[in-house]
Amino acid sequence: MSAGAAGPDDRDLRAAEYVLGTLPAAERAAFEHERTIDPVSAAAVRAWEDRLAPLVLAIPEEQPSPRVWEAIVRALPGGAANDNRVRDLSRQVGRWRLATAGAGLVAAGLGLFVALAPRLAPTPAPPTGGRYVAVVTSGGALPALIVNIDTATGTASVRPVKAEAPAGRSLQLWYVGAGEAPKPLGLIGTDASRIPLPDAARTGQGVFAVSVEPPGGSPTGQPTGQVIYTGQLIRD
């Protein structure tokens, strides 16, 4: 092949070497541009990707560290790190005198948590049309859910900030009154929602918890999966 030739064979070989990764940096950058404006070059790249793709099956898998996913979530547009409202909220967390269960409880079963809940519960506040907030966290710096309780209307507004359901599972929100069994409040979607409250929650006592459940929620009416988030109500 003569140097400088630009015939169809030359283009196909450049596409092949582009896919292979052996083009020198400057030629690689030039071809990167070429493939975006020349459909024939783009098609040649796809054809070479297909031809060589079975070779990736020979490459052993490697587990990346968990910090990679954490960094991805932080960097997502509209994700936690870029959401001004979340930054504001995380600044407010101190003012709310946040009382959350520590990270050590995250992996613990709800049974343990329920046993602890009465001791963790704050002194009951008079149930006179107050507003409460629960910042539900998994022990990290950022809240996973913000639960705003309006006792006047008897509703809770739930705004997921960073809560993510594992694949094929649902996240279910529970209210755990002092010394009581958990009451299912509803499934957590990706959008803010309003849900009616059990009467006991209107006093501002108790704890909110989120568990991982089968799709559609716990089949038993009690948490069956791991409790991944917990948070107490604080008078706003």
Added chain:
Amino acid sequence: MRDDAVLTRLLRDIAGQDQAALRTLYDLTAAQLYGIILRIQRDRSAAEDVLQDVYLRVWQAAGSYTPEAGRPLSWLCAIARNRAIDVVRRKGEVQGPVHEDGEDWLERLADPSDSETRLLSRDALRACLGRLDPAHRDCVVLAYCQGYSREELAQRYDRPVNTIKTWLHRALASLKGCLEVVS
């Protein structure tokens, strides 16, 4: 499961800004993509930066994926390989020696425990690679699987860079001709 339909649906959901879908895609494919990247960019920390960048690109580009662009896993692997190669070429760094040669890769490709689909195209590629001059074939495989540059191949085989370029072109042209006949 990593079949085409599942991955295609996930990419469609990701195009709709579904972070849970991105997480699922990550769970299904990150180990494979990280394996690919780590062979090319052998520093684990730098390789993880590339992996992070790959999924952020997927987040942005998922809407541009069409079945005409190839199978979804090939599309993801191409993004991962391209990013890894971009990074090492841009730095112009020559990576340390590794103790695998093209033959090792070819044997791994023949691993019968592999239950992935595309056995036919894999066997065709293996057959056609097997017909190449062994040194030429090794250059192709080392470049693809381990990100060897022409210069690194020239060092390894103690030949001028232009000879390596000629080897690669011959090998790639034969491969293309062979695959047209075999598959």
